[in-house]
Amino acid sequence: MASFTAGPTSPVPVAESPSPTGWRARQRVRRLLLDSIPGLLVLLVAWQGLAMGVAQLRGVGFPTPWETCQRLGSLLAGTPLLDASIYRHVTDSLGRWVLGFSLATTVGLLVGLVAGAWRWGTRLLLPSVQLAQLIPGLAWIPLALLLFGIGPRATVFMIAVTAMPPIALSVVGGVRHVDPSYIRAARMMGAGPGTLLCRVLLPAALPQILTGLRVGLGNAWRVLVAGEMIVGTGTGIGYAILQARWTLDYASGFACIAIIGLLGLTVERGVFGPLERLVRRRWGRLGESETC
Amino acid sequence: MLTLDHLTRTFTSAPSGREILAVDGVSLTVQEGEFLCLLGPSGCGKSTLLNLLAGFIPPSRGTVHFAGQPVIKPAPERAVVFQDAALFPWLTAAQNVEFGLRRLPRKERRQRALDMLGQVGLADFARAHPHELSGGMRQRVAIARALALKPKVLLMDEPFGALDANTREHVQDELLRLWERYQTTVVFVTHNVHEAAYLADRVAVMGPAPHSLCGWRRVEIPRPRDRDGQAVLELSQALREDLSQIPCCVAPNRRPEEEQ
Numbered sequence A: 001m002a003s004f005t006a007g008p009t010s011p012v013p014v015a016e017s018p019s020p021t022g023w024r025a026r027q028r029v030r031r032l033l034l035d036s037i038p039g040l041l042v043l044l045v046a047w048q049g050l051a052m053g054v055a056q057l058r059g060v061g062f063p064t065p066w067e068t069c070q071r072l073g074s075l076l077a078g079t080p081l082l083d084a085s086i087y088r089h090v091t092d093s094l095g096r097w098v099l100g101f102s103l104a105t106t107v108g109l110l111v112g113l114v115a116g117a118w119r120w121g122t123r124l125l126l127p128s129v130q131l132a133q134l135i136p137g138l139a140w141i142p143l144a145l146l147l148f149g150i151g152p153r154a155t156v157f158m159i160a161v162t163a164m165p166p167i168a169l170s171v172v173g174g175v176r177h178v179d180p181s182y183i184r185a186a187r188m189m190g191a192g193p194g195t196l197l198c199r200v201l202l203p204a205a206l207p208q209i210l211t212g213l214r215v216g217l218g219n220a221w222r223v224l225v226a227g228e229m230i231v232g233t234g235t236g237i238g239y240a241i242l243q244a245r246w247t248l249d250y251a252s253g254f255a256c257i258a259i260i261g262l263l264g265l266t267v268e269r270g271v272f273g274p275l276e277r278l279v280r281r282r283w284g285r286l287g288e289s290e291t292c
Numbered sequence B: 001m002l003t004l005d006h007l008t009r010t011f012t013s014a015p016s017g018r019e020i021l022a023v024d025g026v027s028l029t030v031q032e033g034e035f036l037c038l039l040g041p042s043g044c045g046k047s048t049l050l051n052l053l054a055g056f057i058p059p060s061r062g063t064v065h066f067a068g069q070p071v072i073k074p075a076p077e078r079a080v081v082f083q084d085a086a087l088f089p090w091l092t093a094a095q096n097v098e099f100g101l102r103r104l105p106r107k108e109r110r111q112r113a114l115d116m117l118g119q120v121g122l123a124d125f126a127r128a129h130p131h132e133l134s135g136g137m138r139q140r141v142a143i144a145r146a147l148a149l150k151p152k153v154l155l156m157d158e159p160f161g162a163l164d165a166n167t168r169e170h171v172q173d174e175l176l177r178l179w180e181r182y183q184t185t186v187v188f189v190t191h192n193v194h195e196a197a198y199l200a201d202r203v204a205v206m207g208p209a210p211h212s213l214c215g216w217r218r219v220e221i222p223r224p225r226d227r228d229g230q231a232v233l234e235l236s237q238a239l240r241e242d243l244s245q246i247p248c249c250v251a252p253n254r255r256p257e258e259e260q
Helices: A018-058 A065-076 A086-117 A119-134 A137-148 A152-176 A180-188 A193-204 A206-231 A237-246 A250-283 A285-291 B046-054 B093-101 B106-119 B135-148 B165-182 B193-199 B230-245
Strands: B002-012 B019-030 B035-039 B061-066 B078-081 B153-157 B185-190 B202-206 B213-218
Touching (some): A065 A250, A086 A119, A086 A193, A086 A250, A119 A152, A137 A152, A152 A193, A180 A193, A180 B078, A193 A206, A206 A237, A237 A250, B002 B046, B019 B046, B019 B061, B019 B213, B035 B046, B035 B193, B046 B185, B078 B135, B135 B165, B165 B193, B185 B193, B193 B230, B202 B230, B213 B230
Parallel strands (some): B035 B185, B035 B202, B078 B153
Antiparallel strands (some): B002 B019, B202 B213
16 A cells, blocks of 8 residues: 555556567568558559550550569669669659758748747748648749759759648647647746747647648659659659650659659658657557547 | 735636636735645636646736745746646656756756656656556656755645546645655645545635635644544535535536527
8 A cells, every 4th residue: 555656557567678579560560561462452453454454445555564563673673764773763853852851841840830839920921831732732833943943953942842831730730739738837847938849849749740741741752753754853753754755665654653652652651650650659649639 | 925915817708708707806825834725616716726826827906926026927936736747748757857957967857857756656667658657657747747846835736636536545645745745835726625624734615706715724633634534524524515605616618698
């Protein structure tokens, strides 16, 4: 009765031994693979059927999964596509993506914090962000060309400007819905405005912000490929897809599409999935409401 | 040390724009080292009163003075323990306690946090996150976090209301031990007559405005008290009768005339 080391409900042990964790991770990977296989099969069968149907009805060569796979293999083996290796195209695209997304994140966090935490910030900044949110990525092309001319910088601008609004809005929403007792607790402990912002509002809003980052990342990825097609970057996956068409090399185009999908899936499952799981577990009910 | 003079707080109801009295003309002096319970039914404005003492909200009329100075904003000398613990879920228990000690050097800060967690019996859980702790443990971390600030007064807003009966009794005894050890003044909000009778030096009975402060009782039962002893039970009964005299309580923002 007198001991207070364990309450009536026994808590989860604090230190987890590494071996069950590793085992659990392996289980998770296996489960993931097993879960993905039926869906993948459906996709391949549908694709194969479509390819055969199109070849029959329209008399044009529609790359089958197998042809695409072969082409992908030869590209990965080093066959150049439009005077550059596939690796060059992918790394250039990824570079623009990372650059544009980093810009969007920085600006989005700043704008979101100012608009979320101060009333005048809301009035001054929120309308523009909400407006920008409604504009499809490709509609920025004229602005991008006017500002930066033809070239990769225009693409980076387009990525940043389409990825920023969802990030900023998620910060605004997150900061506004922070549990008021967190703010009171921090002020009671003598926190000033800076501490309150960086050490309370921002972490408390993290579940919502992660959702915004995820949406922003998706936006960035889509506009990157489309932007490369139009703004004339010279390299990049989007550029490669469009240019491959002129040489009737549809298989290469399909291979590029496969690469895009795989990269997106990797980031989604490899980075955002685990991050969100961690945050949801730790933040408790705050995170749960966000995921549904 | 804490002086309330005709303290009044009104809220504007959102739908009708009408002024609603939450706390009406409370005058009260909290003595140094005293354990004061604010006892009243839900929605009678006792949490509002505590928020006024903490400095979270300004009074509409009247004043709060702490050690001779008017209270205008929250400060570590008036530490608060919230109803729902309000620990930061992204920090460990120790980091939560350290939050208010940022001005201290890192090592000292760490040491004080661990000491305080030891005081509430949670030394082994310093690196646990709040979601890994039970409700009672979280509330103990919240008490450690408040006491680490070395406050002159501890303001507690129904801190044990959400705990099961057994845990509540444990944490009550824990609190009494810490109160005696640190000689802190405590203002403790509760709607539980038995809790008030067991803990308090003095019980202020509160009702809905305009009867905010209905009266108070000094508790002369010697400590340590027997929770189920005659004296505590009799006082509980007396407090229960006090509460039954109070007009039935309606949540301040949902009065009958507001419903249309």
